[in-house]
């Protein structure tokens with residue numbers, strides 16, 4: 531039987547993305563593929579928890595009075611399992627990024643999140659922009675769902691249209707979370723997803739998610755991507771594998787991302803992983 535495979539966004543989907551700053555694309559990966567990737571993610575979390583604490587709960591959602599919540603995390607999962615590398619290069623996935631960013635799509639970083647059952651940490655509402663600002667704001671996140679993420683599991687929530695506001699003043703919070711009075715998690719639009727669905731959004735779109743209070747883990751990998759001609763405004767949030775082409779080619783032959791390359795012998799050569807470790811410790815995770 532021939533299955534119809536969607537390549538890229540439809541005209542209607544692109545219109546929705548342009549207006550709202552996000553789009554949930556159904557069934558990018560099959561349920562079987564999602565189940566295989568879920569097993570890879572949980573096996574990775576098991577391996578990592580043997581050697582270190584991989585909780586990445588943000589400071590601003592830790593409360594000494596409430597039940598401790600946890601979110602298991604790993605950056606740059608393509609260095610941990612080839613299944614994730616294949617996933618990121620899959621044309622069903624990259625063609626959608628191409629519809630948004632343009633023909634050339636470059637990896638910034640990836641990260642796995644597992645929100646454990648009944649105690650999966652929330653994410654306060656925030657923009658990703660302040661973590662890794664870029665000159666042309668081409669950066670997008672894509673959250674690939676490996677299991678179903680209904681509202682009660684703490685699915686991602688967004689404030690539609692906020693990508694048009696540019697960078698929003700966070701008032702100097704350490705983790706760049708936005709004021710709850712204006713951007714509460716509860717009032718944001720939930721994006722419930724099923725295994726295999728992918729949520730794409732701009733790094734300017736205000737987003738976050740609630741607690742996983744359900745009986746099952748919520749398992750995702752987030753892939754952050756940019757146009758290779760969009761220069762980083764500062765040498766921050768550097769990581770292994772940054773700059774890898776996921777679709778098309780880099781017309782600048784690396785020149786546009788020169789800040790990052792200059793750092794490869796120094797900060798990146800030995801400190802990339804260390805920098806991530808330090809950021810994880812203080813709960814400041816872009």
Ligand SMILES: O=C(O)CCC(=O)C(=O)O
Nearest residue numbers: 643653686737738739816
């Ligand atoms: O996975 C989620 O619920 C949100 C993740 C997120 O907001 C982020 O990593 O910036």
